[in-house]
Amino acid sequence: MPGHDGPEVGDTLPSGRYRIVAPIPNAQGAFGQVFEGAVMTDGVEGQKVAVKKITMSRAIQSIRSIYPNMPNPRAHLAREWRTSLLSVNHPYICRTHCVEFTNAAGTPADLATCKFAFVIMEWAGEALIDVVLERGGLEEGSAREIFWQILIGIEELHKTGISHRDIKPENITLLGADADHPHGVVKIVDFGLAKTESQGALESNVGTERYKAPEIRESYERGHAYDSKVDVWSLGCTLYEMLTAKGSLANRANGAPRPACRCPPPCACLTAARRQVSSGWTRLCTSTATSLPPEPSSNAA
Numbered sequence: 001m002p003g004h005d006g007p008e009v010g011d012t013l014p015s016g017r018y019r020i021v022a023p024i025p026n027a028q029g030a031f032g033q034v035f036e037g038a039v040m041t042d043g044v045e046g047q048k049v050a051v052k053k054i055t056m057s058r059a060i061q062s063i064r065s066i067y068p069n070m071p072n073p074r075a076h077l078a079r080e081w082r083t084s085l086l087s088v089n090h091p092y093i094c095r096t097h098c099v100e101f102t103n104a105a106g107t108p109a110d111l112a113t114c115k116f117a118f119v120i121m122e123w124a125g126e127a128l129i130d131v132v133l134e135r136g137g138l139e140e141g142s143a144r145e146i147f148w149q150i151l152i153g154i155e156e157l158h159k160t161g162i163s164h165r166d167i168k169p170e171n172i173t174l175l176g177a178d179a180d181h182p183h184g185v186v187k188i189v190d191f192g193l194a195k196t197e198s199q200g201a202l203e204s205n206v207g208t209e210r211y212k213a214p215e216i217r218e219s220y221e222r223g224h225a226y227d228s229k230v231d232v233w234s235l236g237c238t239l240y241e242m243l244t245a246k247g248s249l250a251n252r253a254n255g256a257p258r259p260a261c262r263c264p265p266p267c268a269c270l271t272a273a274r275r276q277v278s279s280g281w282t283r284l285c286t287s288t289a290t291s292l293p294p295e296p297s298s299n300a301a
């Protein structure tokens with residue numbers, strides 16, 4: 001039975017359709033935790049899903065810090081789930097099935113009063129950051145296929161009028177290989193900072209520093225809008241990290257390349273790049289996110 005923190009591992013959500021099965025390691029975010037879950041049929045666990053438990057008070061606080069004039073943060077969250085998530089249907093974009101609301105005791109609640117929201121998503125596999133770290137960087141063939149899928153997914157989002165604004169290897173997941181995808185199937189996740197065109201201009205200073213396009217801060221400081229191309233910068237940083245397991249130099253704060261890792265800052269992790277990036281790939285990274293390291297001399301023609 002749920003305590004005062006709403007449904008937890010082992011509990012079934014009020015609809016009776018989904019159970020929370022186990023926490024996903026490293027999936028504790030600023031205002032939520034993502035769990036492995038299961039579809040329930042006649043009390044029996046079936047298909048695997050992901051369940052993102054959002055603590056509403058923390059989500060509202062975060063929305064207020066981004067949009068100080070937002071009159072109704074709860075409605076904003078609901079709009080985001082409804083428009084950008086529930087309606088996007090693409091093989092490389094993680095599908096949201098539904099959202100359930102509970103109070104602290106775990107009984108059903110509505111959007112206006114709930115303490116917790118549970119976003120039920122398709123199961124999207126392992127975080128790309130973990131795959132990259134496990135392998136010390138991806139082989140170029142594998143990186144090419146995975147990055148291609150990420151590009152197609154982002155293109156689809158942009159065509160639908162959605163800017164993601166937090167593209168990074170933590171927000172890409174990888175499902176097992178199938179006949180068409182021998183290196184795994186990509187899913188883009190985490191639409192916490194995404195914005196649709198109908199929600200207005202892109203003006204807020206949001207994103208994750210080391211992947212964030214410089215024009216986000218510049219536009220914010222000058223009171224201008226930016227556009228969905230900010231995702232392209234983050235793609236360049238993501239690609240570099242996929243290839244090297246090392247943070248891109250593009251957004252370094254203190255002159256030292258930061259390793260890709262899961263440590264909270266300040267990080268003393270010694271994850272080292274094992275792979276040299278060939279000249280073609282370096283050009284691609286450089287053309288999306290500048291200030292990357294020069295091409296290795298061994299690859300110079």
Ligand SMILES: Nc1ncnc2c1ncn2[C@@H]1O[C@H](COP(=O)(O)OP(=O)(O)OP(=O)(O)O)[C@@H](O)[C@H]1O
Pocket residue numbers: 024026027028029030031032033034049050052094121122123124125126127170171172173189190191192
């Ligand atoms: N549908 C999913 N299937 C499998 N794993 C997922 C899924 N969605 C998220 N995850 C895992 O949970 C982690 C955190 O999820 P997500 O990025 O959505 O939340 P967050 O960064 O904690 O959220 P926020 O930025 O909204 O606080 C991801 O890095 C990924 O490892």
Ligand SMILES: [Mg+2]
Pocket residue numbers: 029170171190
């Ligand atoms: Mg995330």
